[in-house]
Amino acid sequence: MSALDRSILDAVPAFAALTGKEIDIVLAQARSLRYPKGTTVFEQGGAADSFFVLLHGHLQVVKLTPAGQQVVIRYVVPGEMFGIAVQIGRQSYPATAQAVMDSLALVWPSSAWPTLVARCPALAESALHIVGTRLDEAHVRVVELATEEVERRVAHALLRLLKQAGRKVDDGIEVAFPITREDVAQMTGTTLHTVSRILSRWEARGLVESERQRIVVRDPHGLFAIAETAKA
Amino acid sequence: MSALDRSILDAVPAFAALTGKEIDIVLAQARSLRYPKGTTVFEQGGAADSFFVLLHGHLQVVKLTPAGQQVVIRYVVPGEMFGIAVQIGRQSYPATAQAVMDSLALVWPSSAWPTLVARCPALAESALHIVGTRLDEAHVRVVELATEEVERRVAHALLRLLKQAGRKVDDGIEVAFPITREDVAQMTGTTLHTVSRILSRWEARGLVESERQRIVVRDPHGLFAIAETAKA
Structure with a gap:
């Protein structure tokens, strides 16, 4: 049994396909962290040393251009996995995430990902579906902006x-x-x-x-x- | 030994992490198809019953808006896996792919994907990296269009x-x-x-x-x- 209770992940689609035992394995590697309103969870270009699941609150994800212009890429809502960089082979975060209200997240070290996937193969499929959904969303925005x-x-x-x-x-x-x-x-x-x-x-x-x-x-x-x- | 030779996949990054034996498994499920210039490989909204690797030629991937406007999402070049819908949990293709010159592709039935991943787990990671790269590209375009x-x-x-x-x-x-x-x-x-x-x-x-x-x-x-x- 891990220190965090299984039920904490009931509303997290990324873990829906996992067995109770697998969820225990996943939770054993996580810690929970508070992000008060206005604080930065991770920064564009920073080493992608963690990935996250938002339990409470909301985050804004922005990309900064070299000229200093900001584009809001998306908002993260409770239940979502985010900071998915190691999963797609990235060494750094492609954007900055900030808490727009007091927020609470589960945090895993990126180094835990390969072991977690090896022990819970359904995680790889979950990550693919998440990244795929984000890709669809991004293309919808490309089309909107273009037309x-x-x-x-x-x-x-x-x-x-x-x-x-x-x-x-x-x-x-x-x-x-x-x-x-x-x-x-x-x-x-x-x-x-x-x-x-x-x-x-x-x-x-x-x-x-x-x-x-x-x-x-x-x-x-x-x-x-x-x-x-x-x-x- | 499959009907297609292993060396055909030498220039395909999606399969770079696979062993020779795994590549044989993957190739055994594939057939190769020619797409003359101007022909459609798959259509937006159509059932995502296949995925592909381009061996030769170039494809244009476009999204059509309900009002009939076209947006070019990307071009597919030789060595790329494309038509990745089943991998991200989609039932239909999100865009249309057309050959802009005479092209040749390997084609797998989407139904083969779960078995292939089970036998060659490195494929799931490859697919994640591909979709992640496309996501990065899409966000770059969002930022360009927005700023x-x-x-x-x-x-x-x-x-x-x-x-x-x-x-x-x-x-x-x-x-x-x-x-x-x-x-x-x-x-x-x-x-x-x-x-x-x-x-x-x-x-x-x-x-x-x-x-x-x-x-x-x-x-x-x-x-x-x-x-x-x-x-x-």
């Missing part, structure tokens, strides 16, 4: 956030973590100015409400209509 | 083509397969008109030469300077 007007891209980005981390509130569905207009700009390849203009227009139409660090979608169907309507 | 002016994106796209499939010729390095300005537009999220304007300007400066289906880069360093210089 869609900015308003549709912003609508798609918000709908994805709702799907990934939407929380029902009185006046609609809110993104369950702090998010700014600048974050949305960095997710959609546009400027803060443009995102502000679009959100203000949508607010006037009753589609969304946004405050400094909060976005509520009041009319998801209206947003969907914008996302899916190609400009003539 | 770069179109001229830099076109420069980056051409430099990548040279790296992946460049062939030395008298007056520079040419892309080793037929490629049109429209293809470049679909790789960089812009219009044929814009690509034509950029290539004409570069031609006037002696950086490139382009004909209907051919692009030669005369001055890779000059192109690199454009790709890496952020606009002030």
Whole structure:
């Protein structure tokens, strides 16, 4: 029996195919770490010495360009494996992960991966499915950035956030973590100015409400209509 | 001994970690198929019943939007494994692959993958590295599309083509397969008109030469300077 209880991994799809005994093997190598809001979990270019499963909280993953521009690659939600660098043969992290709220993660040393896979072969398949899903997501964004007007891209980005981390509130569905207009700009390849203009227009139409660090979608169907309507 | 000779896989990185005996096991399940220029190898949304290794030729992989716009996701060069859908748990192909010149591929039934991985565990790791590399490439494109002016994106796209499939010729390095300005537009999220304007300007400066289906880069360093210089 490991120090961490098996049930901690019940909501982690990456481990769904493992037997109870295999989960014990995996957990025996893990420790849990807290990441207070604003702290960095790993840094772009840093040695990929750990991989992680998020248990609680939310992380933002960003890529920095040499010129210092930031692009938000994705958000990590509870139950997800992340920091998957050693698994794909990388020595360093390709991006930076930061806690956007107080978060808790399980952490494994990357050096444990080969042994874990040898003892639990289902892990390799899980990792493949995770990386494959991320690849699909990345290609969807390539297509959006290559073909869609900015308003549709912003609508798609918000709908994805709702799907990934939407929380029902009185006046609609809110993104369950702090998010700014600048974050949305960095997710959609546009400027803060443009995102502000679009959100203000949508607010006037009753589609969304946004405050400094909060976005509520009041009319998801209206947003969907914008996302899916190609400009003539 | 299988009908196909082991040496056929010498230049295939996906199989580099396999023993000779394992390669025989893998080859025993494969057949080779010719894809004349212009033919479709697999179609977006079609059942992912095969995976492939390209032995000769070049393929273009494109994604079609619901509105009928095309985005070139990547080109497949000899030695690459492609059509990796079953490996990442997909039932259908996420894109369409077409031969841009006469091509030859090894083809495996997707149903053979679980058995092959069970008998040759190194295959799972290979697949992870391949999908991970594609993910890195996709994120690079997301960042380019989100932050770069179109001229830099076109420069980056051409430099990548040279790296992946460049062939030395008298007056520079040419892309080793037929490629049109429209293809470049679909790789960089812009219009044929814009690509034509950029290539004409570069031609006037002696950086490139382009004909209907051919692009030669005369001055890779000059192109690199454009790709890496952020606009002030």
